[in-house]
Amino acid sequence: MIDIKKQIQILLLQKGTSMTKLTKNLQKDGILNINVASLSRMMTTKTIKFETIQIILDYLGYTIEVREK
Numbered sequence: 001m002i003d004i005k006k007q008i009q010i011l012l013l014q015k016g017t018s019m020t021k022l023t024k025n026l027q028k029d030g031i032l033n034i035n036v037a038s039l040s041r042m043m044t045t046k047t048i049k050f051e052t053i054q055i056i057l058d059y060l061g062y063t064i065e066v067r068e069k
Helices: 004-015 019-028 036-044 050-060
Strands: none
Touching: 004 019, 004 036, 004 050, 019 036, 019 050
16 A cells, blocks of 8 residues: 555655645645645544645646556
8 A cells, every 4th residue: 555645755855845845835825725744644644635635746746547456
């Protein structure tokens, strides 16, 4: 199973940004009102909504692809 927190961190590194910058930009642009502590906690406890992940990935320029094994 994919660890979503690690995967998001890898994508952030590839984009040259951080969770702090991501959350500030999402708030500033009115896309998602979340702070870095809440986002980190939700990913660590695996209580983050699928929709929130979609918003973050879309903002970073990625999509989720579901395919058969």
